[in-house]
Amino acid sequence: MSDALLKIDSISKHFGGFTALSNVTTEVAPGERFGLIGPNGSGKTTMINCVSGLLRNEEGKIIFDGKDVTDLKPHKRTGAGIARSFQIPRPFHTMTVIENLMIPAEFVGHHRGEKGDDRAEAMEILETMGMAEKADDTTLDLTQIELRKLELARAMAAKPKLLISDEAMAGLTGQEVDEVIDILFKMNERGITIIMIEHIMRAVMRFSQRIICLDAGQLIAEGTPEEIVKNKDVERAYLGSTDG
């Protein structure tokens, strides 16, 4: 795994005196479906904020695609190929669905010096999500599941190598969860590496090839879904927390 797409090398993150991430090291291989689990407040969002650049880790390094991106600004990291969705959907609410996709499509294309039909590409992404007919609606009219899909579609529009999906399924029905998993599988088939952060165990276990578990900012387990299910530390972390 020396040619990992993403290397997280002993990163730590503190908020004042509070340690949110403590010396976490892991790697994600190209094309991998990677699961990130852990009880609420264990540091999952913080970790991917460090990866996407919204937060700076005080210690450690983040290597993406062979380059050290630790000091890169978030928009540069997106340009390099890291895209993410937000746990709570935050679309640009004065714009239509397609306009929401056009921003990353055009800016990342611009950044990489690519010339292409951004609108057609954005439409194509909406089609794979089954949202083509919503293209010209404003985001205020969307349902919960549609908003989640829009988050993913917008991340996809940035033409990423790595897509990080932060709890895209919280609050969805069983059928909707399957729908989102299908979309993520489809993207993975296109060669996009995916990190899925999820509370719904059934979903992570079904989707991931490899999973890591965080607890109180520490990496406590790493392995295949089968190994994680049997892991005593993971069980303890989840049983010990109030909302496991």
Add this chain to the structure above:
Amino acid sequence: MAIFIDLLLNALVIGVLLGGFYAALSIGLSITFGLLDVVNIAHPTMLVLGAFIAFLLNSTWGIDPVLAGIISTPFFFVLGWLIYQVYYNVFEKSGAESLRGLAFFFGLLFIIEVGLIIQFGVDHRLVEAPYIGQSWNIVIGEEIDVAIPFRLLVAFVVAAIATLAIHAYLTKTFFGRAVRAVAQDMMALRLMGVDPIRVKRIAFAMGVATAGIGGALMIIVLPIEPSLGRLYLGNVFAIVVLGGLGSISGTLLAAVIIGIAESIVATFFGPSWAPAVSFGILLAVLAFRPEGLFGKTAGAH
């Protein structure tokens, strides 16, 4: 009856023209304050600076004031660029923009004003152009004719073109979309591969650039003196809020509504009430639509 119709028609026509003029004064603020959340209270004073530049070019070389405004617009773009650079590095970056940022623009307002007083003195200034003081008289019927003052017509046409161009730029281009997105969610925008600071800097510079042409229209319509900006501060903010923060077309429409209301009130009820009308309309609209006429309600965050 004929007199009533005559007065009403004229009030409407003047109101629309006046509205275009108000839009030219407000459009820059609609960008900087409405879209970017930067409370640039120095904007009207920047307009006065633009008016004095038009005056200087007009009185020295006889350059037409509209042309003078077009010439000075790039200068204001650079000025806006520099101002945002300072504002961002000193205030916005550290999250201290709300009150101290306001103090910054307040200071800027006085620096510009005092600079103008030192350079030009406190006298009122006018420009000369063949269309100033002339009007186009359209006879509609017996005792009914509409007089369209050319200075207002010029201001209206130029303002309408500028406003529509800015509106098209913001809605039709990829950079314009990023400008509309930047105030809503800077963090999300960062993750779309966009540098929000760069977007804000360019957009702010665009907003300030309107002071070039807007200032030229100002001196075409009325005599100017260095402290005039403060007089119009309330009105331009009222128009931007009335139109809905972030909506360029809303600003244009709000400006026309205020223009018509002021002109009707001045004609039929007494001119001293006219300026109070803009705030009256603003209060009435905000009571029913807190987001303004064209503002979009914020999504759940």
Add this chain to the structure above:
Amino acid sequence: MEIVYEQNYNPKTADFTPILRAANAKKPDAIYIASYPNGSAGLVRALAEVGTDAKAVGGGMVGLQFAGLMAGLGPMLNGIANYDFFVPEPTMNLYPGASALIDRYQSKVKAENLKVDALGYYLVPWAYANLDILGQAVEAVGSLDQVAIGKYIRDNEFTSVVGKIKFGKNGEWERPRTLVVQYQGITNNDLQQFATPGTRKILLPADISTGDIQSFNSLRK
């Protein structure tokens, strides 16, 4: 006298044509305007754009005496009758030293590029006289005792660049000196025309008048 229209305007008014139209609708014989510089210029423009059938227009319009506004408004001023303090009409030469003072002022403004009124007729002679009278009073009293200075000024007649001045019981000039002038014969926006006689004929006071009032429209082309 019947008042057919009386309104106040707000200093923020950007365009005065609706006001003038509303006033014209009442078909007045005369329009008396009391305005500050913004309003004065705005109304002069509105008069050019909308016109009026009133026979006399003007009165207490502040600002039209300023060099900058006079030059800027140019021919639009023709026909307006307005108050003033000092104009370069021949009868004003009765005031000894006034034209020498104006000459000195104008050449100083020009030589040092001062950001003040370029002509200086309106306020300079009277401002000079103000201080001159105060100076004469201080010298005569021989101290800075304000009560004594005040009494001296009230009791005596002074000679200064604006002629002989004596104050009446109410503190005003014993004999009013405010001028009413009528703008006429202005053909362009050249500032120098306002430094020569004829563009502002004195109507009042009668003893120094240089012209008779003419109807507003007769002086417009």
